[in-house]
Amino acid sequence: MLRRLCYIGLASALSGCAAFAPVGHTNCIDLLKCEEEPEIVRPTLQALLDIPIPKQKAVIALYSFPDLTGQRKPSSKMALFSTAVTQGADSYVINALKYVSNGEFFTVLDRGSSSLNNLSKERQIIKNQRSSVEGTGATKLPPLLFAGVIVEGGIISYESNQFSGANGFRIDGWSPATNQWREDSVTVSLRIVLTQTGEVIMNKTVSKKILSASVSRDVWRFWEQGTELIELETGYTQTEATGYAIRSAIEKAVLELVLEGTQKQFWDYDYKKLEEKE
Numbered sequence: 001m002l003r004r005l006c007y008i009g010l011a012s013a014l015s016g017c018a019a020f021a022p023v024g025h026t027n028c029i030d031l032l033k034c035e036e037e038p039e040i041v042r043p044t045l046q047a048l049l050d051i052p053i054p055k056q057k058a059v060i061a062l063y064s065f066p067d068l069t070g071q072r073k074p075s076s077k078m079a080l081f082s083t084a085v086t087q088g089a090d091s092y093v094i095n096a097l098k099y100v101s102n103g104e105f106f107t108v109l110d111r112g113s114s115s116l117n118n119l120s121k122e123r124q125i126i127k128n129q130r131s132s133v134e135g136t137g138a139t140k141l142p143p144l145l146f147a148g149v150i151v152e153g154g155i156i157s158y159e160s161n162q163f164s165g166a167n168g169f170r171i172d173g174w175s176p177a178t179n180q181w182r183e184d185s186v187t188v189s190l191r192i193v194l195t196q197t198g199e200v201i202m203n204k205t206v207s208k209k210i211l212s213a214s215v216s217r218d219v220w221r222f223w224e225q226g227t228e229l230i231e232l233e234t235g236y237t238q239t240e241a242t243g244y245a246i247r248s249a250i251e252k253a254v255l256e257l258v259l260e261g262t263q264k265q266f267w268d269y270d271y272k273k274l275e276e277k278e
Contacts, residue, residue: 042244044251048099051258056268060097060192061109061147065090069158084158085186085242092247093151093190096254105258105267109147119144149201150193153253155246156205157187178217184210186245190253192261201266204256208249210242 071084086092090112097106110116126141161182191203261267 042248042251044248044255045099047255048096048251048258049102051101051105051255052269053101053104054268055270057105057107058149058267059107059109059145059147061111061150062090062093062097063111063150063152064113064154065093065152066154068154068156071158071160084160085155085246089155089188089246089250092250093153093254096247096251097151099251100254100258107145109145111147111150146195148195150195151190152193153188153190155186156189157185157207159185159187178215180214180216182212184212184242186210186242186249188246188249188253190250190257192257202257202260202264204253204260206249206253206256208245208252210245 067083067085067087067089069085073082073084094108094110097108100106123141123144130139130141161184185207187205187207189203189205191200193199194201258267262269265271
């Protein structure tokens, strides 16, 4: 009985060591007294915000940013039909373009199939409504804004379990710690096409690693006299969000396109003053 109590106490201690608080809180027992952790700021996002403001915004259009990987969520138990990456990455691209110079660099046009169809229908409703108004006082609907350049691309690769490993040991049925880790990778491609000629003036391909790690502790003991078996185990797993990795990769690609365009003097800067500031 004393042995059993000792193992139960050990299991409780292991559970306390492996317990972890939800995201946004520190590791403590009373969550009401926990202090919220500082919000994680992506370095790529801060770099986009710090881009100098040009004299005039560049009008840029995005039609689609599809998932070209064809990958499904990895699973060792069964086949999954859920995709490995998001199907709405075009929203991430629009956000990244709007982040440049805190919204003062690009005038972003959403030319997605659903957005463009909805926009055309709504403009047609406005035209029909105004044409039915008697007299000539109804104002004409201004034309749609057109883009000088188009941004294209997609998520072109998702590699699962590129690198994995584990370490641990057991002494007399007791394992102090077992650690496992895995590394995935996602790759995005982004290019800028000149509307007048269709020429690809810039192209960037960026990869981002997705790291996963797990920690577990267990106790295993068998009593021959009482033919009783006891096994206690506790642990936790932490995985970097795939969406976070895709956002970082897209923001990095946008940043590299803006910097390369600055070197090639594509943007409306006073480059002499810009060089003096540097």
